Amino acid sequence: MNAYSVHDARWGSPRVWFVAALVMAVAPWVFGSGLAITMLSQMGIAIIACLSYNMLLGQGGMLSFGHAVYTGLGAFVAIHALNRWSAAALPLPVSLVPLVGGVAGMGFAALFGYVTTRKSGTTFAMITLGLAELVFAMSLMVPEFFGGEGGVSGNRVVGTPAFGISFGPAIQVYYLIALYTLASVVLMYAFTQTPLGRLLNAVRDNPERVEFIGYNPHRVRYSAFIIAGFFAGISGGLGALNFEIVNAEVVGAARSGGYLLFTFLGGATFFFGPIVGAILMVLAFVLLSELTKAWLLYLGAVFMLMVMYAPGGIASLVMRNLQLARHGLLRPMLGAYGLLGLASGLCALGVSALIEMVYHRQLNAAMGTQLRFLGGAVDTASPLHWCTLGAALLLAAAFFEWARKRFAVQWDAAQQAIEQARLQHAGEAP
Amino acid sequence: MEFFIISMLNGLSYGLLLFMLSSGLTLIFSMMGVLNFAHASFYMLGAYIGYTLSGVLGFWPALVLAPLLTGALGALFERYCLRRVHPFGHVPELLITFGLTYVVLEVVQLLWGRIAVDFAPPPALQGPAFTLVNHSVEGLRWVWGAVPLTLCSAADASLRIVCSPFPATRGFMMLVALAMLLSLWLLLTRTRIGLVIQAALTHPDAVQALGHNVPRVFMLVFGAGAALAGLAGVIGGSTFLTEPAMAATVGSIVFVVVVVGGLGSLSGAFIASLLIGVVQTFAVALDYSVGSVLAAWGLGLSPAWQASSLGHLTIAQVAPILPYLLLVLILIFRPRGLLGTRDA
Numbered sequence: 001m002n003a004y005s006v007h008d009a010r011w012g013s014p015r016v017w018f019v020a021a022l023v024m025a026v027a028p029w030v031f032g033s034g035l036a037i038t039m040l041s042q043m044g045i046a047i048i049a050c051l052s053y054n055m056l057l058g059q060g061g062m063l064s065f066g067h068a069v070y071t072g073l074g075a076f077v078a079i080h081a082l083n084r085w086s087a088a089a090l091p092l093p094v095s096l097v098p099l100v101g102g103v104a105g106m107g108f109a110a111l112f113g114y115v116t117t118r119k120s121g122t123t124f125a126m127i128t129l130g131l132a133e134l135v136f137a138m139s140l141m142v143p144e145f146f147g148g149e150g151g152v153s154g155n156r157v158v159g160t161p162a163f164g165i166s167f168g169p170a171i172q173v174y175y176l177i178a179l180y181t182l183a184s185v186v187l188m189y190a191f192t193q194t195p196l197g198r199l200l201n202a203v204r205d206n207p208e209r210v211e212f213i214g215y216n217p218h219r220v221r222y223s224a225f226i227i228a229g230f231f232a233g234i235s236g237g238l239g240a241l242n243f244e245i246v247n248a249e250v251v252g253a254a255r256s257g258g259y260l261l262f263t264f265l266g267g268a269t270f271f272f273g274p275i276v277g278a279i280l281m282v283l284a285f286v287l288l289s290e291l292t293k294a295w296l297l298y299l300g301a302v303f304m305l306m307v308m309y310a311p312g313g314i315a316s317l318v319m320r321n322l323q324l325a326r327h328g329l330l331r332p333m334l335g336a337y338g339l340l341g342l343a344s345g346l347c348a349l350g351v352s353a354l355i356e357m358v359y360h361r362q363l364n365a366a367m368g369t370q371l372r373f374l375g376g377a378v379d380t381a382s383p384l385h386w387c388t389l390g391a392a393l394l395l396a397a398a399f400f401e402w403a404r405k406r407f408a409v410q411w412d413a414a415q416q417a418i419e420q421a422r423l424q425h426a427g428e429a430p
Numbered sequence: 431m432e433f434f435i436i437s438m439l440n441g442l443s444y445g446l447l448l449f450m451l452s453s454g455l456t457l458i459f460s461m462m463g464v465l466n467f468a469h470a471s472f473y474m475l476g477a478y479i480g481y482t483l484s485g486v487l488g489f490w491p492a493l494v495l496a497p498l499l500t501g502a503l504g505a506l507f508e509r510y511c512l513r514r515v516h517p518f519g520h521v522p523e524l525l526i527t528f529g530l531t532y533v534v535l536e537v538v539q540l541l542w543g544r545i546a547v548d549f550a551p552p553p554a555l556q557g558p559a560f561t562l563v564n565h566s567v568e569g570l571r572w573v574w575g576a577v578p579l580t581l582c583s584a585a586d587a588s589l590r591i592v593c594s595p596f597p598a599t600r601g602f603m604m605l606v607a608l609a610m611l612l613s614l615w616l617l618l619t620r621t622r623i624g625l626v627i628q629a630a631l632t633h634p635d636a637v638q639a640l641g642h643n644v645p646r647v648f649m650l651v652f653g654a655g656a657a658l659a660g661l662a663g664v665i666g667g668s669t670f671l672t673e674p675a676m677a678a679t680v681g682s683i684v685f686v687v688v689v690v691g692g693l694g695s696l697s698g699a700f701i702a703s704l705l706i707g708v709v710q711t712f713a714v715a716l717d718y719s720v721g722s723v724l725a726a727w728g729l730g731l732s733p734a735w736q737a738s739s740l741g742h743l744t745i746a747q748v749a750p751i752l753p754y755l756l757l758v759l760i761l762i763f764r765p766r767g768l769l770g771t772r773d774a
Contacts, residue, residue, distance in 0.1 A: 063521050115762055122465045125524060126689045127761055133682050134754035141747060253678070257528070264525060294540065300532025307526040308514050358540050 044181035046278035052231035058268035061204030066132030072251030074233025077104030098237030105233015113225035139248040151247025267315025343400035350393035443600040445707020446607035450662035454655030460694035467527035470681030471534035476663025489552035497660035504656020546673035558595030566590040692770020713749035
């Protein structure tokens with residue numbers, strides 16, 4: 001992985017946080033529908049989870065397959081706390097429930113992390129996978145805590161409302177989530193600037209040298225793991241408040257895989273990458289899954305392409321193009337970009353038409369052979385339609401290959417020009 | 431006694447199946463340092479391709495062709511995807527195989543549907559390979575094949591006869607796994623390509639300098655690993671169930687095997703496979719709970735414990751988590767695995 005850009009000074013300035021707060025405050029008024037508010041709430045929750053995950057993956061080089069253990073257990077403890085409070089009528093505000101989840105996540109991270117963080121790399125990945133399976137299997141065995149198949153449900157409208165806030169309406173919960181999200185993002189950004197945060201980067205890049213200068217890599221990883229567990233737990237607690245039900249799925253492997261997938265898609269090498277990833281995650285889970293049954297296939301394919309061609313994720317693509325723009329090289333490339341975009345759009349269209357047709361044959365065969373695809377109708381029984389599609393796809397692929405080559409030449413030239421400019425600036429080049 | 435023998439054989443056959451998978455995984459890992467997350471996906475692909483081919487050509491040609499096809503797919507994946515991310519380091523390599531698991535799972539559902547397909551073993555392998563007949567007077571007897579019902583039911587009520595059949599598919603599974611183990615060992619130690627592979631494990635640069643195409647060796651090893659997984663898939667799929675969830679079920683267990691045995695150690699993987707296969711098979715068959723065991727020792731549990739589900743959990747119910755428990759214990763007390771030599 002490339003260096004983690006903590007030097008990006010624009011991130012630290014209060015102006016950015018102010019704008020972020022403003023966006024979060026205004027968003028529910030811009031997208032006013034109930035669905036939009038639900039999605040915005042989920043985005044806040046996902047942003048905390050993905051950022052805490054990236055504390056491990058991007059900053060610590062720890063590839064975890066079990067991050068849902070900490071968000072999930074945090075959620076379970078939070079919902080139990082909520083139920084206890086309402087049963088005993090304790091005079092504690094509901095807005096503190098996510099903190100309980102955070103402390104729980106921290107506690108479990110302290111418990112499990114001691115074993116898992118002894119090693120990094122492949123071993124770490126495998127242990128986290130094993131632990132995640134262990135916790136998930138346990139969740140079906142201990143119904144007292146995990147609520148069995150049905151899960152644990154709660155009611156967030158507890159006690160007397162303070163300042164008229166009962167947390168009944170979704171919008172009130174959204175603002176609570178927004179507050180927690182903003183605070184967590186600021187804190188997690190601050191963490192990257194602490195000596196521990198910098199040491200964590202050093203441990204990721206070269207644990208041996210860190211050991212030689214007198215630090216214990218295991219302890220550094222362990223501390224970071226506990227802090228990540230805290231934020232994961234907060235995210236879980238917010239989720240428990242938002243949905244008012246927690247079931248075993250929240251500690252499942254699919255959830256952990258989702259965090260990994262989208263943190264990477266957003267970009268693990270930049271602080272803001274996981275935020276992009278989290279927003280995409282909610283969009284994909286809520287909208288894309290409605291649009292097509294094959295959404296996991298598209299997701300997996302996009303992920304593989306991303307790993308192969310843009311391992312820095314969307315964030316790095318954005319930053320690379322911003323760099324081009326700063327050097328005034330973006331404008332001459334717009335033509336190549338347009339062609340590439342057109343070609344890849346055509347290819348994606350053809351491939352997805354093919355996938356949808358196969359899916360239709362496999363899953364909806366009972367509903368006839370007609371398939372509605374982007375406003376048009378295709379007949380999955382007609383060989384003519386299949387052949388036309390195949391031919392169109394071949395043409396699109398050839399067009400794409402041509403556009404890609406053109407683009408690659410220009411891109412390489414632009415990168416070389418930037419490198420040249422950098423060297424000249426440093427006074428190293430003739 | 432017959433319970434013990436049959437369970438032991440069941441456990442060993444399951445363990446050998448696990449070894450078919452973990453051997454390919456270990457080979458790939460020790461060669462390229464990549465833990466192939468999608469290994470179980472190749473297992474599933476093997477099962478589904480085997481199912482389709484056996485419908486067209488029959489089971490025995492499918493048993494040969496399906497692993498070859500799976501291996502070819504694996505080699506293609508190595509050539510066009512894995513090799514491209516190799517310069518980025520181990521984490522992206524692991525990630526791309528992780529992405530592949532999603533794609534393979536969805537493609538399998540796309541082509542073969544979301545429910546299990548009916549992949550039956552050939553007639554020669556249906557039914558028991560042998561049956562143990564435990565006669566309360568005549569003692570234990572070994573009978574090849576199935577036993578006629580008349581032999582299993584006693585005419586006299588005072589006699590007790592128990593027949594325990596051992597399925598032929600499981601016997602075949604053991605046979606194939608052992609043959610595979612032997613040929614793998616011979617290939618690695620006795621042939622020229624095996625020696626090149628062994629050399630490329632430790633000194634890739636030197637092997638390259640001697641004129642061998644090391645990237646192609648990597649591709650071959652990856653393909654061979656995928657083919658072994660495909661072979662295990664044809665056998666496992668016809669013995670157990672061919673369904674889209676089969677990769678996830680067996681996948682995480684195989685990772686446990688590889689870590690417990692010691693990353694990169696073939697003999698470690700062998701021991702760990704058998705260990706986990708036997709432990710899991712026996713655990714499923716044992717119906718004792720913490721409460722009942724303590725009660726047998728004359729220790730009563732407190733009422734609170736008796737009421738909780740933890741006191742009622744039987745060993746059979748705990749069976750699914752035993753491999754993971756073993757993994758955690760191994761990592762605490764022997765982090766490099768049973769026979770591992772290096773600290774990963």
